[in-house]
Amino acid sequence: MLWEGLLELADDHLVLGHRLSEWCGHAPMLEEDLALPNLALDLIGTARTLFDHAGKLEGAGRTEDDLAYLRDARVYRNCLLVERPNGDFAHTMLRQLYFAAFMELYWQQALDHTDDIVRGVAGKAVKEMGYHIRHSAEWVIRLGDGTEESARRMRAAVNALHRYTGEMFEPSYSELPNRVALQGAWEARLKPVFTEAMLDWPNDVFMQTGGRQGIHGEGLGHMLATMQILHRAHPGATW
Amino acid sequence: MVEVLDLDQARAWAAAAAVPDPEVPCVTVADLGILRWVRVEDGVATAGVAPTYSGCPAVLAIELAVETALRDAGFDARTERILTPAWTTDWITDAGREKLRAYGIAPPASGGKGSLFDSPVVACPQCGSDDTAKISEFGSTACKAQYQCRSCAEPFDYFKCI
Ligand SMILES: [Zn+2]
Numbered sequence: 001m002l003w004e005g006l007l008e009l010a011d012d013h014l015v016l017g018h019r020l021s022e023w024c025g026h027a028p029m030l031e032e033d034l035a036l037p038n039l040a041l042d043l044i045g046t047a048r049t050l051f052d053h054a055g056k057l058e059g060a061g062r063t064e065d066d067l068a069y070l071r072d073a074r075v076y077r078n079c080l081l082v083e084r085p086n087g088d089f090a091h092t093m094l095r096q097l098y099f100a101a102f103m104e105l106y107w108q109q110a111l112d113h114t115d116d117i118v119r120g121v122a123g124k125a126v127k128e129m130g131y132h133i134r135h136s137a138e139w140v141i142r143l144g145d146g147t148e149e150s151a152r153r154m155r156a157a158v159n160a161l162h163r164y165t166g167e168m169f170e171p172s173y174s175e176l177p178n179r180v181a182l183q184g185a186w187e188a189r190l191k192p193v194f195t196e197a198m199l200d201w202p203n204d205v206f207m208q209t210g211g212r213q214g215i216h217g218e219g220l221g222h223m224l225a226t227m228q229i230l231h232r233a234h235p236g237a238t239w
Numbered sequence: 240m241v242e243v244l245d246l247d248q249a250r251a252w253a254a255a256a257a258v259p260d261p262e263v264p265c266v267t268v269a270d271l272g273i274l275r276w277v278r279v280e281d282g283v284a285t286a287g288v289a290p291t292y293s294g295c296p297a298v299l300a301i302e303l304a305v306e307t308a309l310r311d312a313g314f315d316a317r318t319e320r321i322l323t324p325a326w327t328t329d330w331i332t333d334a335g336r337e338k339l340r341a342y343g344i345a346p347p348a349s350g351g352k353g354s355l356f357d358s359p360v361v362a363c364p365q366c367g368s369d370d371t372a373k374i375s376e377f378g379s380t381a382c383k384a385q386y387q388c389r390s391c392a393e394p395f396d397y398f399k400c401i
Contacts, residue, residue, distance in 0.1 A: 017294075031374065031385070034378065034379070035376060035377035038294075038377040039377075041292070042292060042293050042381065043293075043294070044294050045293030045294025045295065046293045046294070049322070116322070120322025120323035120324075121322065123322075123324060123325030124290075124322070125293060127325070128292065128401070131399070
């Protein structure tokens with residue numbers, strides 16, 4: 001069903017958006033302290049529209065807040081990549097690059113979708129992903145081709161995160177773009193960045209999976225607890 | 240896009256169009272192309288508002304301000320959020336671009352589509368020099384990047400092209 005596919009997408013965007021927002025006030029420099037919450041806003045804004053639309057299509061009366069704040073980790077359907085803890089700046093930038101490069105390709109396929117809202121979200125998000133790619137790719141290159149220490153950390157990020165990329169290309173709902181078909185273009189987009197960053201593209205990596213079935217890492221529960229506690233403790237709170 | 244059918248419609252449009260953008264108050268919602276249309280039916284004025292960025296925190300403030308302006312002009316007021324087609328900086332009017340420049344914000348390059356590592360030529364809004372450098376892709380708001388002029392050394396906001 002379309003609404004289920006949109007819920008998966010919304011979960012990806014909310015979880016990564018929340019992760020990025022965790023950098024607010026902690027980023028290594030002022031520019032990044034502005035940049036990361038801005039990236040988070042793009043993702044959370046997209047998530048809101050998707051949650052709202054998924055809830056309406058489902059027809060069970062669930063609002064965007066119900067879907068974001070009142071579901072447990074076990075029913076979140078985000079891919080594992082987006083829930084990975086921020087780690088150091090190299091981890092965060094690589095995670096962003098992996099996801100944004102995927103979503104740009106994905107939204108391009110959704111630009112002529114039959115659903116008005118999906119088309120509208122795609123039209124906005126495809127441009128925003130271009131900025132996210134540019135920003136994170138510049139950092140991956142700067143760190144990978146930087147000092148011995150920054151290069152070591154960038155390689156560590158690749159080792160830690162590449163195994164979570166395969167899940168993005170698993171088959172999904174037929175009402176939405178075919179994710180399987182995007183893998184070749186995704187690799188073609190990122191390999192030149194890796195080359196410029198002096199990083200080896202990992203081959204034969206065993207890919208982790210489970211997020212789309214609700215099997216998540218421990219970190220997602222902690223993240224959701226922080227994100228949801230206010231709404232759960234004070235339902236409908238506004239300020 | 241602008242539909243003016245009668246006097247009421249024109250009055251409603253004028254009221255809504257005069258609303259300043261909350262984050263960039265030197266331009267109005269009409270200058271930015273965020274206000275797409277205003278329709279009046281049975282005393283109810285409905286304004287179509289297109290958000291700039293997906294996560295633009297100003298969207299709610301803009302919708303509220305437009306509704307208030309329409310109410311002050313004597314209409315029952317509603318807004319409708321327009322997602323398709325997606326807002327683009329190409330919808331910023333020439334007058335809007337001029338106001339941005341005068342305010343010290345470099346207006347977006349028109350018709351451009353950012354790709355990996357290609358940077359637009361951004362002229363300094365203070366001295367007009369093209370010799371400028373990007374300091375940060377993200378500035379004071381989601382829609383702006385930070386630049387600095389190499390000729391007059393002045394830092395400034397650039398309204399990003401999307
Ligand atoms: Zn200058």
